[in-house]
Amino acid sequence: MTTQVAARAGSARNSAEINRLGETHLAGGVVSLNRKVDPALVFVRARGCRLWDAEGREYLDYHAAFAPHLLGHNDPGINAAVARAMEDGWSLMGAGTTPWEVELARLLREAVPNLERVQITNTGSEATAHAIRLARAHTGREDLLLTLGGYNGWHNEVARAVMPSLEQVGPRVSPGEYRWLPLSAGIPAASRRSLHLVNFNDLDSVEYVLRRHEVACVLTEPVLQNIGIVKPQPGYLEGLRALCDRYGAVLVFDEVKTGFRSALGGYQSVCGVKPDLSVFGKALANGYPLGAIGGKRELMELFAAAEASKRVLIAGTYNAHPFTCAAAIATLERLMAEHGAVYKQLEARTARLCAGLEETFNARGVKAAVSRNGSAFCAYFMDHEPRDWHDILAHHDFELDRRLRLAVIERGIYQFPMPCKQGSVSAAHGDAEIDRTLEATAEVLKGLVNREQ
Numbered sequence: 001m002t003t004q005v006a007a008r009a010g011s012a013r014n015s016a017e018i019n020r021l022g023e024t025h026l027a028g029g030v031v032s033l034n035r036k037v038d039p040a041l042v043f044v045r046a047r048g049c050r051l052w053d054a055e056g057r058e059y060l061d062y063h064a065a066f067a068p069h070l071l072g073h074n075d076p077g078i079n080a081a082v083a084r085a086m087e088d089g090w091s092l093m094g095a096g097t098t099p100w101e102v103e104l105a106r107l108l109r110e111a112v113p114n115l116e117r118v119q120i121t122n123t124g125s126e127a128t129a130h131a132i133r134l135a136r137a138h139t140g141r142e143d144l145l146l147t148l149g150g151y152n153g154w155h156n157e158v159a160r161a162v163m164p165s166l167e168q169v170g171p172r173v174s175p176g177e178y179r180w181l182p183l184s185a186g187i188p189a190a191s192r193r194s195l196h197l198v199n200f201n202d203l204d205s206v207e208y209v210l211r212r213h214e215v216a217c218v219l220t221e222p223v224l225q226n227i228g229i230v231k232p233q234p235g236y237l238e239g240l241r242a243l244c245d246r247y248g249a250v251l252v253f254d255e256v257k258t259g260f261r262s263a264l265g266g267y268q269s270v271c272g273v274k275p276d277l278s279v280f281g282k283a284l285a286n287g288y289p290l291g292a293i294g295g296k297r298e299l300m301e302l303f304a305a306a307e308a309s310k311r312v313l314i315a316g317t318y319n320a321h322p323f324t325c326a327a328a329i330a331t332l333e334r335l336m337a338e339h340g341a342v343y344k345q346l347e348a349r350t351a352r353l354c355a356g357l358e359e360t361f362n363a364r365g366v367k368a369a370v371s372r373n374g375s376a377f378c379a380y381f382m383d384h385e386p387r388d389w390h391d392i393l394a395h396h397d398f399e400l401d402r403r404l405r406l407a408v409i410e411r412g413i414y415q416f417p418m419p420c421k422q423g424s425v426s427a428a429h430g431d432a433e434i435d436r437t438l439e440a441t442a443e444v445l446k447g448l449v450n451r452e453q
């Protein structure tokens with residue numbers, strides 16, 4: 001192991017040793033237990049589209065740390081912008097505004113025209129929490145309508161099981177709602193009572209809930225990207241907009257994953273539906289920790305309401321830290337450069353990868369539909385792109401998905417080793433890397449399919 005950080009991690013030299021130390025000192029052995037997976041690789045270095053583990057093995061990375069690295073890992077241009085912020089006499093001022101946060105807000109509004117005002121947080125979870133609070137303050141209502149198969153952060157209001165089994169969630173109901181399965185212990189009953197869960201692409205169920213309950217907001221990813229890539233059917237997002245207008249609920253698009261990965265203007269610029277509020281994170285700062293919330297002025301200005309009883313609190317010592325703002329500014333500038341040239345390249349490479357994967361699966365007689373949204377993709381082993389989580393549960397070959405992921409990892413292609421997790425292509429993936437990925441997939445598939453026959 002060669003990196004300075006690794007050298008400083010005591011005498012640990014290899015993955016097994018570092019994992020052992022983790023089990024000794026960290027609750028659960030790793031930070032964020034959703035990162036605890038098998039194989040328990042320990043990555044110590046990253047650059048562009050490549051990762052290296054503690055043993056020096058190289059991997060092409062399609063996990064991208066759950067998607068933020070749109071320009072690739074450790075991008076020299078983004079790092080240079082952060083270094084400049086250091087040289088420019090950075091400090092976490094904690095009083096008044098800063099040039100970094102003002103410039104970031106300006107660029108965000110330029111990129112996503114629906115954002116009449118913005119605020120800045122450290123994470124996507126904070127941004128969704130603020131969106132819910134704004135919606136409740138605005139409507140005077142408490143209930144929330146969320147989507148089965150969506151993820152919107154770790155806090156009490158939204159932490160429900162993302163991939164429940166059929167036994168847990170029960171058969172499809174429409175119109176109707178599902179029991180909320182908490183993703184965590186310690187969630188109070190009041191939070192559970194206020195949440196209503198319906199299937200994606202099911203407007204009848206949305207209306208069913210809106211009719212019966214005082215719903216403050218409908219909060220959804222516009223494309224479900226925590227169960228792969230599940231796209232809205234034609235008219236679904238427009239229907240959500242119309243129902244929110246009819247029943248007086250705030251429409252919130254969680255663009256933490258889709259924002260800046262689907263397109264510069266977020267998925268809302270692709271579908272043409274205007275939410276009242278939008279939240280962002282991940283790719284916005286290319287891996288530096290930053291979230292944002294923005295939307296209609298009348299909602300956003302509640303953060304600064306003159307009347308104290310109407311004012312919505314937003315606070316956080318590290319909000320709009322100059323380093324993370326500098327990273328986001330540099331990321332947005334790059335994404336905007338040359339009329340979005342980065343997006344053209346990302347689209348073309350990801351489309352080639354997806355077409356190549358489909359061809360590879362077809363050639364081996366494996367039923368597959370590779371779903372793509374911009375530079376995000378997921379291969380489903382079923383004969384159509386899914387419309388919701390029940391569709392995936394009913395038709396996807398989870399076992400083949402799991403075995404294929406493990407087999408390509410052994411060949412140096414890193415995809416998160418859990419079925420239905422999104423793959424992410426970065427601007428650092430070139431044609432040669434796409435070719436290598438396709439070749440490795442074809443090789444391992446031969447072995448997997450032969451073994452099955």
Ligand SMILES: Cc1ncc(COP(=O)(O)O)c(C=O)c1O
Binds near residue numbers: 124128151221
């Ligand atoms: C769609 C979506 N919303 C919100 C979040 C929460 O963001 P963070 O992990 O930055 O708190 C995530 C994280 O994966 C996400 O995918």
